[in-house]
Amino acid sequence: MKLRDRAPGHRAPQCVERLIGKVKMPALSMKGFLGFSLHQHRAFSVFLHVRDKMLFCRIPSLCDSMEEMAIPRKKTLRGRWIAATRKVRELRMVASALLHTGHPVLVQIIPARFCNLSCGYCNEYDKVSAPVPLDEMFRRIDHLGRLGTAMIGLSGGEPLTHPHLDEIIRRMRQTGAIAGMITNGYLLNEARIERLNRAGLDHMQISIDNLMPDDVSMKSLKVLDKKLEMLSQYAEFHVNINSVVGGGIGDPNDALIIGRRAIELGFESTIGIIHDGSGQLKPLKADEAKVYYQMSHRKKSNYSRFDQFQKAIVEGRPNDWRCRAGSRYLYICEDGLVHYCSQQRGYPGVPLGEYTKADIKREFLTAKSCSPNCTIGCVHRISYIDHWRAPQTSTVTPGGQPADAPELVQISTH
Numbered sequence: 001m002k003l004r005d006r007a008p009g010h011r012a013p014q015c016v017e018r019l020i021g022k023v024k025m026p027a028l029s030m031k032g033f034l035g036f037s038l039h040q041h042r043a044f045s046v047f048l049h050v051r052d053k054m055l056f057c058r059i060p061s062l063c064d065s066m067e068e069m070a071i072p073r074k075k076t077l078r079g080r081w082i083a084a085t086r087k088v089r090e091l092r093m094v095a096s097a098l099l100h101t102g103h104p105v106l107v108q109i110i111p112a113r114f115c116n117l118s119c120g121y122c123n124e125y126d127k128v129s130a131p132v133p134l135d136e137m138f139r140r141i142d143h144l145g146r147l148g149t150a151m152i153g154l155s156g157g158e159p160l161t162h163p164h165l166d167e168i169i170r171r172m173r174q175t176g177a178i179a180g181m182i183t184n185g186y187l188l189n190e191a192r193i194e195r196l197n198r199a200g201l202d203h204m205q206i207s208i209d210n211l212m213p214d215d216v217s218m219k220s221l222k223v224l225d226k227k228l229e230m231l232s233q234y235a236e237f238h239v240n241i242n243s244v245v246g247g248g249i250g251d252p253n254d255a256l257i258i259g260r261r262a263i264e265l266g267f268e269s270t271i272g273i274i275h276d277g278s279g280q281l282k283p284l285k286a287d288e289a290k291v292y293y294q295m296s297h298r299k300k301s302n303y304s305r306f307d308q309f310q311k312a313i314v315e316g317r318p319n320d321w322r323c324r325a326g327s328r329y330l331y332i333c334e335d336g337l338v339h340y341c342s343q344q345r346g347y348p349g350v351p352l353g354e355y356t357k358a359d360i361k362r363e364f365l366t367a368k369s370c371s372p373n374c375t376i377g378c379v380h381r382i383s384y385i386d387h388w389r390a391p392q393t394s395t396v397t398p399g400g401q402p403a404d405a406p407e408l409v410q411i412s413t414h
Helices: 014-021 030-035 038-055 077-099 134-146 165-174 190-199 221-234 254-264 286-296 309-314 357-364 377-386
Strands: 106-112 151-156 178-183 203-208 238-245 268-273 329-332 337-339 348-351 366-368 394-396
Touching (some): 106 377, 151 165, 165 178, 165 190, 221 254, 254 268, 254 286, 268 309, 286 309, 329 377, 357 366
Parallel strands (some): 106 151, 106 329, 366 394
Antiparallel strands (some): 329 337
């Protein structure tokens, strides 16, 4: 029997239906669902994968005349099961973050500083660094597990250039963390997506800057659209497409087309603001601001509901918020040092293996002088969880900036 997905609504041949009838899906209460171990979740998803193949199989002698088409992996029983278990884990993460302040909610870690692209606005890559050795990545991830980290995100550079990325993702999942990745998408293909599925990746973000590649960015919809179609068809993980304005991007209206394409393919869509070639943010031009507001008023996503801070950035105004970098959010560079974020490297600059829960508690209550004009989205979103509590009682000035520094810091669209 040759197995092949085909259009929903077509009945399987009677011989297949008789076979399916012998494969009973186990009854599962919500209590049982929540109580499954990671191994049990994986075993159940394998069961659903097999059942999906049986439900949409093709027997040449019986089904040649039927119209066939592949259905997206996320719409199969297995795909729906994976999405449901991921949602439960995310709800657990939010509940834990609201109840307890003594653990990181998101840590971004660099497995490879090297990147296969050279975007004009980016200061987070090089062309010479070797990937972090696998054993060292394991040690760092295990320590993040001991700190109780809820989400671990791979960034770079380009994570897909690491030769042992699948093992790294599996180790992240073994700590109990939600596993994510930010990538330019260039190195994706069907086989690579399948490997990421098997490794247990939960989330992927791809930032697309324009419709056609140019001197500022090669991350264009023209180059990446086929990659997006493959993701739409084969990915079992959540995908977010982040379009951008500012920073020298030629036509801000590109973001609208990119956003529409993302939604058309079944992805979530967000918009970010990037810095210009000098690494500093300036208020958006009128046409850029118009596009930003058009994008932000569309269907809300899991991410965009926490993006209100960008309204002030669009207008060049400071934000009044409590930055929890160094506590709820950590940035771990390729050297294994803990930093507030990608743009304030060097503070606190402590080796991850020496970073303790006492450090997390101290930084939770420490205000950062760069925060009013900060534009780093991931830190804003994570800090929002605690905006209503724990006024900060001390202040630090990263990079030696005066507390009343007028200029905005460099930004990231993570």
